[in-house]
Amino acid sequence: MDNRSDIWRGVDAIKPRFVDLSDRVWAMPEVCYTEARSSAEHLAELRHQGFRITENVAGIPTAVMGEWGEGGPVIAFLGEYDALPGLSQEAGVAEPRPIEAGGHGHGCGHNLLGSAALLSATAVKDWLAAHKVPGRVRYYGCPAEEGGAAKTFMVRSGAFDDADIAITWHPSSFWEVAVTPSLANTRADFIFTGRTSHAAASPHLPACAIRSAPATCPACTNWSGALTRSRRGQR
Helix, strand or coil: CCCHHHHHHHHHHHHHHHHHHHHHHHCCCCCCCCCHHHHHHHHHHHHHCCCEEEECHHHCCCCEEEEECCCCCEEEEEEECCCECCCCCCCCCCCCCCCCCCCCECCCCHHHHHHHHHHHHHHHHHHHHHHCCCCEEEEEEECCCCCCCHHHHHHHCCCCCCCCEEECCCCCCCCCCCCCCCCCCCCCCCCCCCECCCCCCCCCCCECHHHHHHHHHHHHHHHHHHHHHHHHHHC
């Protein structure tokens, strides 16, 4: 059954609301874990479209989920709405023109990512309702994609455990459907603590944190290179 034409017509019919949503989020850029107004805008649209609402997903104040339907497969759409620091930009201008010097901005297009993912979820939901097809449609509002790893905490909390498929997209200069492999990464914070001592009376006791810090960098680089080679050898 080819339902693409029906769904695309549904997209065209409702998209003005989501273009407006994208514009509002563009105008209120908020960086990772501070997206209070942006997530509230998505929550308001979820309620307007008749989704059941879950807030504070995984204990994250700006992570939200909307669900519609009963039975059938769980079709998840992943949206984002976090901005980046230092990328303030006037809309509709193809050259750097910050609204606020050093201010935040949607240089990675997440104002579009969240609104269009919600548009897609709504269009699929409307099609299922019109044709009385069982299934559950979910929209996950995922904060802190840019350096905050919020999806990791959402996964750990079990938010996606019963999802049958998770679909996302990203703004780009071309349109394609692709399965794109990507390297993972993990973050580690190192704290260097020194120990004071009298330079004349007990010069053998101090520990210098400044000397330890630069010695750690090449060690981490060597470890990273060895891990990469090991992973390549497994392929």
